[in-house]
Amino acid sequence: MPRAENSPLTRFGVPLVLAVAAVAVGYQLSVGLDGYFVFLGITAIVAGIALLGLGVVSGSAGMISLCQLTFAAVGAWVVSYLNKIEAPGGLLLWLLCGGLAAGVAGILVGLPALRLRGINLAVVTLGLAAAADLTLIQIQFPGTVDGISIERPEMFSTDREYFWLASIVLTVCCLAVYFVRRSRWGSGWQAVAFSERGTAAAGASVRTSKLTAFAVSAALGGVAGGLLAGQVSQVYPPSFSAMQSLALYVLAIMSGAHLIDMAIFGAILWVAVPELLKRWGVPQDWGFVIFGLLGTHALTTGGNLGTAVRELWRRRAKSARGTAGIELTAPPDESIELPPLGEPVLVVRDLSVSFGEVKALSGVDLEVPANGVLGVIGPNGAGKSTLVDIISGFLPQATGTVELDGGTLNGLSPTRRARAGLRRTFQQDRVPAGLSVGAYVRFVARRRLGAAEIDDALSFFGCPPARTPLRRVDVGARRLVEIVGHLLARPKVLLLDEPAAGLPHEEHVALGLRLRQVPARFGVSVLLIEHDLDLVRSVCDRITVLDFGQVLASGPQAEVLANPEVLKAYMGETEML
Ligand code: ADP
Ligand code: MG
Numbered sequence: 187m188p189r190a191e192n193s194p195l196t197r198f199g200v201p202l203v204l205a206v207a208a209v210a211v212g213y214q215l216s217v218g219l220d221g222y223f224v225f226l227g228i229t230a231i232v233a234g235i236a237l238l239g240l241g242v243v244s245g246s247a248g249m250i251s252l253c254q255l256t257f258a259a260v261g262a263w264v265v266s267y268l269n270k271i272e273a274p275g276g277l278l279l280w281l282l283c284g285g286l287a288a289g290v291a292g293i294l295v296g297l298p299a300l301r302l303r304g305i306n307l308a309v310v311t312l313g314l315a316a317a318a319d320l321t322l323i324q325i326q327f328p329g330t331v332d333g334i335s336i337e338r339p340e341m342f343s344t345d346r347e348y349f350w351l352a353s354i355v356l357t358v359c360c361l362a363v364y365f366v367r368r369s370r371w372g373s374g375w376q377a378v379a380f381s382e383r384g385t386a387a388a389g390a391s392v393r394t395s396k397l398t399a400f401a402v403s404a405a406l407g408g409v410a411g412g413l414l415a416g417q418v419s420q421v422y423p424p425s426f427s428a429m430q431s432l433a434l435y436v437l438a439i440m441s442g443a444h445l446i447d448m449a450i451f452g453a454i455l456w457v458a459v460p461e462l463l464k465r466w467g468v469p470q471d472w473g474f475v476i477f478g479l480l481g482t483h484a485l486t487t488g489g490n491l492g493t494a495v496r497e498l499w500r501r502r503a504k505s506a507r508g509t510a511g512i513e514l515t516a517p518p519d520e521s522i523e524l525p526p527l528g529e530p531v532l533v534v535r536d537l538s539v540s541f542g543e544v545k546a547l548s549g550v551d552l553e554v555p556a557n558g559v560l561g562v563i564g565p566n567g568a569g570k571s572t573l574v575d576i577i578s579g580f581l582p583q584a585t586g587t588v589e590l591d592g593g594t595l596n597g598l599s600p601t602r603r604a605r606a607g608l609r610r611t612f613q614q615d616r617v618p619a620g621l622s623v624g625a626y627v628r629f630v631a632r633r634r635l636g637a638a639e640i641d642d643a644l645s646f647f648g649c650p651p652a653r654t655p656l657r658r659v660d661v662g663a664r665r666l667v668e669i670v671g672h673l674l675a676r677p678k679v680l681l682l683d684e685p686a687a688g689l690p691h692e693e694h695v696a697l698g699l700r701l702r703q704v705p706a707r708f709g710v711s712v713l714l715i716e717h718d719l720d721l722v723r724s725v726c727d728r729i730t731v732l733d734f735g736q737v738l739a740s741g742p743q744a745e746v747l748a749n750p751e752v753l754k755a756y757m758g759e760t761e762m763l
Contacts, residue, residue, distance in 0.1 A: 201364050205357050212353025216346045224349045225417075226457050231352040232258075232414045234453030235359050236434060237443045239406030244435065245444020246367060246620070247399035248379025249299055250308045252428070252435050253315035254407045257288040259426035261408030262415040263327055264288075269336045269415075270329035276339050281355070281412040288408020289401045296400030300393055315428035322423035327415075335419040352413055359406055360446050371398045373629035376620040383580065384616030388630040389604030389675065433474050436481030442492025451491070510650035512663040512689070514696040518646065522706050527727060528556030531711050532608070532679045537576050537586035546572045547735040550586070552713075554679055557705040559712040561726030561743070563719065565755060569735040570715045571613055574681045577713075578610040579603045591678050605632075607678035611685060613715075617656055617664040624652030630671030643670045646707070647700060662688030666697075673708045680704075681713045686721055698724035719756075723747070731755065 219227060236254050243251045261284030268280040298310050329336075342351040366372055374395035377385040382392045415421045434456070437443075441452030460473045484490045530553035537550040547569045554560045564570055576584040579600040588595045595603050604610075617626060627640055640652050647666045650659055659667065665688050672680050685701070686694045698721040704712055716722045722729065722743075729746040731738040733755045739746045746752060 197368075201361060205361050208357045208360070209354055212357070213350050216350040216353070219346075219349075221345065224345050226461065228345070228349050228352050228413075228417045230453045230457045231349075231356045232410045232417065233434070233456040234356055234450050235410035235413065236407050237438050237441070237449040237452045237456075238359055238363050238446065239403040239410070240435060240438035241443030241445070241449050242363065242367075242375065242406070243399045243403035244438055245442065246372065246379065247375035247396065249396065249399065250304065250311065250435070251295075251400070251403060252308055252312040253295065253318065253431055254403070254434055255411075255426040255428075255431040256315045256318040257291055257404040257407030258411030258414065259318060259322055259423075260288040260291050260404075261285060261411030262421045262426070263322075263411075264408070265336060265412040265415040266330070266421055267328040270332075270334055277337065277412075277416050278339060281409055281416075284412035284415075285405040285409040288411070289405035292400040292402075292404020292407075293397050295404070296397045299396050299400060312428060312432065315431045319423065319426065319428050322426065326423070327421040330420050330422065333420070336415050336421075338416050348417065352417070355409065355413060356450075359409060360450075363402075363406070364446060366402060368625070370629065371395070371402070373621060373625055375399045376618040377629060380618035380620070381616040383600070384612065384618070386580075386600040387578065387604055387610050387612070387616070388671070389601055389609075389632050390629070391601050429474070433477050436477045436484075440477070440480040440484040440490055442490035445492040445496075448490075448492035448495075509658050509660045510654050510663060511660045512648040512650075512666055512693065514648040514689075514693045514700075518700050518703060522703055524703070524706050525557045527558045530554060531556045531591055532577075532713065533587075533589040534577060535587045535589075537573065537584060537588075539572060539576060539581055539584035545735055547576065547584070550732070550735075550737055552730045552737070552740065554711050554713050555728065556711055558728065559701060559705065559714055559726050561722040561729040562713060562715050562732060563717070563722055563729060564732035564738075566717070568732040570732055571683055572735075573732065574610055574683050574713075574715060577681060578608060604675075604677075607676075608681070609672040609675055609677040609679070610681040611665065611668050611672060611683055613683040613687065615661050615664055615688075617668050619655075619657035621656055622652065623650055623654045623656060623659065623667050626656055626667060627652070627671040627674060630668070631674035631676075633675065635674060639674065640670075643674055643708075646670075647697075660688070662690075662693075664688075673704065673710055676708065677710055679711045679713060681715070683715045684717055685714070686716065686718055691718075694718050694721045695724050697721065701725045719747075 215227065216224065236258055240251065240254050243249050264284040264287045265280045268283060295311065295314060299307055302310060338348055342348050374390050377388065377390060378392055378395040385392050385395060414425060437452045437456060441448045443449040443452055459476060460470045463470050463472055532554040534550065534552045538548045539546050550573060562570055575581045577588050579598055590606060590608050595606060595608065624640055628635055644652060647670055649663055649667050649670060656664060665685055669682065669685060686697050689697060701712060701714060702725045704710055714725060726743055728741065729743050730740040731746060731752050738755055739749045739752050
C-alpha cells in the first residue's frame with residue numbers, strides 16, 4: 187500500500203477532521219455532563235494544555251523542566267492583570283498575551299539550559315519554581331485583593347459554555363503542537379534530544395532548537411494558566427506550587443506526553459486520581475505518591491505508557507514486520523561519466539591536537555581535490571576520527587588551518603562550517619530514531635526538496651523509503667540515510683567517517699561503487715575515512731595514510747598502497763591487505 191509521504195490529504199486533512207470531531211465531542215460533553223464533572227473537565231483541559239507543553243520540552247527535546255506551572259502562573263498573572271485594567275479584546279486575546287509572555291519567560295529560563303543538562307537543569311528549574319511560588323504569595327495576583335473576578339466572554343459565561351470554549355482552545359493547541367512538531371523546529375527538537383553533535387553537523391543551531399522548545403512549551407503553560415484564571419475567576423498561588431509542577435512533570439514522563447493523545451490521557455489521570463482517592467477516603471496527597479512511583483518506573487525503565495501502548499498496537503497490526511535494512515545488491519548505473527579531478531577544494535595544513543599527554547594528531551596536511559574522493563586510512567587509533575572532528579570544528583582547541591574553496595573556516599563553529607558547505611557524518615549512530623527517514627533527510631539537507639529528489643537519492647544508496655520511521659531502520663542503513671541527507675544539502679565537501687562500519691562485508695564494495703559516483707551525481711567532493719582497504723581501493727583516486735597521528739604517506743592510490751612503510755603500518759592487521 188504505497189502511501190505518499192507528503193500527500194496534502196494525510197498532512198492536513200486527517201488532523202483537521204480529528205480537530206472538528208474533538209470540538210463536536212467537547213460540545214456534546216459540555217451539554218451532557220453532570221455539572222460537577224464539567225468543572226473537573228475544565229481542570230483536566232487546563233492540565234492537558236500544560237502537559238502538551240511538557241511533552242515538547244521533555245518528550246521531544248529531551249530536556250528537564252520542573253517549572254511548567256510557573257509559566258502557567260505567568261499566563262494567569264497576565265490575564266488577571268489585563269482583566270483588572272479592563273484591557274480591550276476580552277479573555278481570548280488576553281490568553282494569547284499570557285501565552286506570549288510565558289513564551290518569553292520560557293526563553294529566559296531556556297538560556298541556562300544551553301549550558302546545563304540533566305540533574306543540574308532539574309535543580310535550576312525546580313529552584314525557579316520554588317522562588318516563583320514564594321514571590322507569588324508575596325505579591326498575589328492582580329485584582330484578587332480587590333475581589334475582582336475574571337470576566338469570561340459573553341458567549342461562554344456559564345461553566346458548561348466555558349468547558350466548550352476550553353475544549354476548543356485545547357484542540358487549537360493540539361493542532362499547533364501537531365504541525366510544529368512536523369516543522370523544522372520539531373525535527374530540531376528530536377535531533378537535539380538524540381545528539382547535539384549530530385544537530386550541529388546538520389547545520390542546525392543547538393541553541394535555537396533548545397530555546398524554541400522552551401518557548402513553545404512555556405507558551406502552552408501560559409495558555410493553560412490563563413484558561414485556569416477564567417475557570418476559577420480569582421487566581422491564588424497554591425495552584426502553581428513547585429510540588430504541583432514536579433507532579434505534572436512526572437505525569438508527563440510516565441504518560442509519554444510528547445504524544446498528543448497521551449497528554450490528554452495524562453490530563454484525565456491528573457483529575458481522576460485525586461478524585462478517586464477522595465471517594466475512597468484516602469488523603470489526596472497520596473496522589474503525588476502514586477504519580478511519583480509510576481514516574482520512577484518510567485524514568486528507570488525509559489519506557490512510558492504511550493510508547494508501550496503503541497508498541498502493543500503495532501505488534502498486533504503488523505506482527506511480522508522487522509527492521510528495514512539496505513538493498514545494495516544491484517550494481518549502480520555505470521554509464522555515468524566521472525569528471526576529471528579539479529583544484530583542491532578542501533585544504534588542511536599543519537593540524538595538531540593533544541588530549542592531555544596523548545598527541546592525537548601532529549602536523550597533518552591534506553587536500554581533497556574537486557570531483558574527487560580522497561581516502562584517509564590508518565590503523566585503529568591513528569587519529570582518523572580526530573581529524574574529522576578538527577576539520578568540522580568540534581575540537582576548537584586544535585591548531586592548524588582549514589580552508590574550504592579558498593575561504594578559511596578557522597574559528598567557525600560546527601554549525602557554521604556545515605552551513606558553509608562542509609558536512610560530516612559520524613562513526614557512531616547520530617540519527618534520531620523519532621523521525622521518519624524523509625523528515626530526517628529534509629532536516630539535514632536544510633533546503634526545499636521534492637519528494638522525487640529524496641526518493642532518487644535514497645534508492646541510489648538502497649535505503650528504505652522516505653516514510654519509514656527511523657526507529658525501524660537498522661543501524662547500518664541509518665548511517666546511509668545520514669549520508670543521503672548530507673549529500674542533498676549539496677555541500678562542497680562531505681567527510682565520511684567509516685560509513686561501511688554497520689554493513690555486512692559483502693556490501694562494502696557495493697557501497698564503494700556508489701561513493702565513487704558521488705562527485706559526479708551530487709557535485710560533492712568526498713573525504714572517506716575507512717578501515718576496509720577493499721572499499722578504499724574501489725573508490726579512492728588518492729590516499730593519505732595516518733599512523734600515530736602523523737601522515738605516513740600521501741598520493742595516488744597505486745603508489746601509496748605499494749609503499750613498504752604503509753604495508754608495515756598495517757602489518758598488525760595483515761588480514762586487511
Ligand atoms: P581512529 O578514528 O583513527 O581510530 P581516533 O581519532 O578515534 O582514532 O583516536 C586517536 C587517538 O586519540 C587515540 O589514541 C584515542 O584514544 C585518542 N582520543 C581520541 N579522542 C579523545 C578524547 N576526547 N580524549 C582523549 N583521547 C582521545
Ligand atoms: Mg575512528
